Amino acid sequence: MNILHLDSAITGEASVSRKLTANIVAKLTAANPGAGVSYRDLNEGVPAIDTNWFHAVRLAPENPSAEQQRLIDISDRYLAEVQQADVLVIGLPIYNFNLTAQLKNWLDQIARAGVSFRYTEAGPEGLLTGKRAVIAYSAAGTPIGSDLDHASGYIRFMLGFLGITDVEFVAADRLAMDREAGLARAQDALDRLAA
Known part of the structure; x- marks a missing residue:
């Protein structure tokens, strides 16, 4: 099993989504001791x-x-x-009701016609199939799946568009209202997560 671990939170060690992604990866690697993990911190910068x-x-x-080749x-x-990964573990902190700019930039970088998806007579077809994604959603005030949440549905749609349809969420939401309850909901989801 190859795991791609992606973080995008700007809050460093205080980040809930970073703690969640680390816990998810730890659970997956404990159950799959031979798993390889590749890590990328999108907060270090992803070109738009x-x-x-x-x-x-x-x-x-x-x-x-030379400049075009660099891009x-x-x-x-x-x-x-992404192509080499079997499982993507993605940190999805919510800022201003949506995903981080860095995570959006990453999605834009990998959404490439003819490479990660293609157009057919029946419509678009994702080419990054056979993968699983586990999303660590964290939000101070945005309940996952609510009308205020413009991130979880978008990332599920984009991953599905690219062929990744096995998408699960571990969500710590409404942390500003009741932090302990939000963290407990996330722990419950993590406990139920298949490794």
Whole structure:
């Protein structure tokens, strides 16, 4: 089993989502001692896609410039990590009712027509199949699945669009209202999580 562990919280050691992802990975590796873990902290910076990225990655010139090749290499590296993973453990802290900009940038980097999905006569088809995703959702005031939550449905949709349809959530929500109850809900979900 290969596990890709992704964090994106800006709050460092105080981050609930980082603690949850670490606990999820610990549970998975305890049950699968031979598992390999790759770690990426998206908070260290994920380039946003822009016109230069479009010309380099999407248009895929036959002879890319050095700068275009650098952009291609960055996107390829993110995508290769996902392609090699059997399980993705993703930290999803909620800021302003949505996912972090870094996590959105990462999704933009890996959503590549013809590589991670393709268009068919029947509609789009995800190419990153056979993978499982466990999402560590943390929010001070945004209940998971509520009308205020614009993140959990989006990430589930995006992963499904790319072919990853086995998606589970370990959620610590409403922490500002009742931190102990929110953490208890997350622990209960973690306890029930299949390893």
